[in-house]
Amino acid sequence: MRIGVVFPQTEIGADAGAVRAYGQAVEELGFQHVMAFDHVVGADPEVHQGWQGPYDVRSTFHEPMVLFGYLAALTSLDLVTSIIILPQRQTALVAKQAAEVDLLSGGRLRLGVGLGWNRVEYEALGQDFTTRGRRIEEQVALLRRLWTEPSITFDGAYEKVTGAGLAPLPVQRPIPVWFGAFSPPAYRRAGRLADGWFPQMSPGPELDEAKAIVDGAAAEAGRDPATLGMEGRVSWTGSPEALADLTGRWREAGATHLAVNTMGAGLGSVDGHLTALALAAEMLGLGKG
Template sequence: MQIGVVFPQTEIGGDVGAVRAYGQRVEELGFRHIITYDHVVGADPAVHKGWDGPYDVRSTFHEPMVLFGYLAALTSLELVTSIIILPQRQTALVAKQAAEIDLLTSGKFRLGVGLGWNAVEYEALGEDFSNRGKRMEEQVELLRRLWTEESLTFEGDYHRVTGAGLAPLPVQQPIPLWFGGQSPRAYERIGRLADGWFPQMEPGQELEEAKAMVGRAATEAGRDPSRLGMEGRIRWTSDQQALANAARRWEESGATHVSINTMNVGLKTLDDHLNALASAAEALNLIR
């Protein structure tokens, strides 16, 4: 099971030196990948009365694709979006950006995608919030073709490409597409279309029920469920034994990857986050 970290988007701030120090130290500690969340804009609660989203206009978010171009020059870590809100972005541009990151990392990139929840953000980016599920399915098809064909012609319900293609193509053809989501519809889509997924719950009965839905959908689509990756998430705690136990439970549940999340646990500074990850690395026997 590959162990990585969640980049603390909302707490690391805009200091580029902190971004550099974080990426390099994570690699030194023996972690294998960095996961990054995505939001392009945040809603202003003063304008959107009754706003109850987990993030707002004051929440710091580095743009994942640009961030990964920077980190690719500093580390040899696998870089993972979890998730890019795909339907609010132009598909061909996402394909181009992802191909570039894949080249810069020598094929160590996973593109995690999902639908998102913030209609304010969709409006700001000029996209329709109401049909995002249908559009994402078409986007996935087009992305894979753009990554594997020198020239293609595609006409769907939402996209048209006529005799065009990317150059250079990515190292991975196609780049692995992992899905987020937490609903029966999302699990069906994962089983039918994804290369892997990010469960939003802890190991236990709820996870087993979700896995069963994913597996059924994969089988019905003629796919092998055992080939789907699964990445769990562990909320950091100072209790090293609890961290080790959580990692073991994920491994027993069939996870291929797991990431340690230090966001929203009360850590105040970059050093706090890095010290927490050093403790986690020791608990998980990563330190060389």
Template sequence: MRMRVGAVFPQTEIGADPAAIRKYATAVQDLGYDHLLTYEHVIGADPGYYHGWTGPYTMYSQFHEPMVLFGYLAAITSLELVNGILVLPQRQTVLVAKQGAEVDILTGGRYRMGVGVGWNPVEYEALDQDFGLRGKRIEEQIELLRELWTKPSVTHVGDFEKITAAGLNPLPVQRPIPIWMGADYPPGFRRAGRMADGWFPQMRPGPDLVAAKRIVDEAAREAGRDPDKIGMEGRIQYGPHGSDAVVDEAYEWERLGATHVCVNTMGANLPNVDEHIAALSAVVRTDRRLVAASG
């Protein structure tokens, strides 16, 4: 199967008009893209209070809540919907399991849950979770999510989670829903290799990616898993060199083993939804085989 090609939902730039969201999502589908990937942040820090703030997002950065958004998108498109990523350790595991199962049902099994540990301690504090324990907690959460999605009744007692003889109803279409992981450092690469169905490298094609994939593959083999069955999704920034550069990078991702790529038009100085759609359309016109083959 050829590499699948999606688009990054332009969270910070699309605005709050439901009509614009509908226009964008249906255009992505009509252009032939396979999936729509969505970033998340629940709450943003006030840089007027946190002097010297260096995070990429603040209270002025708009983010639609992804699971609610996916319920809306499931009704208007047949795209696969992907978290890229959901900051899992700052959320309640059972509630995430319930929301994920519902999105999977509403999409007819076209849902992929990408998860990661995040980077923002302000957000963790606001959601009453311990930023310092996020790496340990996510591993237990992943195991518990898979139990909740595949068993009618679950009893679990762990370091962070406790369930006594309870279960979700309805269960998802996919049992379990695929869990992918964001990773940008060696512990994350190893965790993805041990536990994930796929991973999102936070880098471009090159020596760093080759080295990271080697760590993922080695961790998979050590855990008794087949590394060839672990997906990899690259992210391609649409920039000043336009669609030609996007297509070239997409084929480089494919050469290095990517099963999926996503075209990101956020941060490309595109003033409105129509321009985001035009950029995605330009990629299709540049090489129709790239997107047409993704389905």
């Protein structure tokens, strides 16, 4: 099981030096990948009365593709979006950005995609919130063709490309596409289409039920469920022992990847996040042997 970290988007601030220090330090600690969340714009609660989203206009978010272009030159970490909100973005542009990150990093990108929940953001980006579930399936098919064929013609319900292609193509052909999943339709979509998925719960009966749906959908689509990756997440609570215990449960549940999340733990500075991750790395035996 490969273990990485969740980039503390909302707490790391806008200082490029802090971003560099964080990325280089987590690699030195023995973590293998860095995962970044995606929000392009935040909603202003003073305008959107009753706003209850977890993020708003004051929440700091670095743009994942640009961030990863920066980290690709500074570290050898694998780079994971979890998740790019794909239907609110132009598909061909996502394909181009992802191909460039993959090229610059030597094939270290894993593109996690999902539907998102923020209507305000969809409006700002000129996309239809109501069709996002149907559109993402078409987008993934188009992405894979753009990454593997020098010239394509594609005429779908939402996407149209006529005799065009990307240059240069990515190192990985195609780049692995993972799905965020938190409902039965999303589980089935992941099973049918994804290279892996990100459960939104801890190991237990709920995960077992979700995984059964994913595996069943994969089998129905003629795919081997054993080839699908699964990335768990453990949040830092101040106890290395609790983190190690939950990590073991994810391993037993069949996770292929795991991310340690220090956001929301009241750690303050970049140094606070790195101190916690050093304790986590020691408890998990990273960087040894």
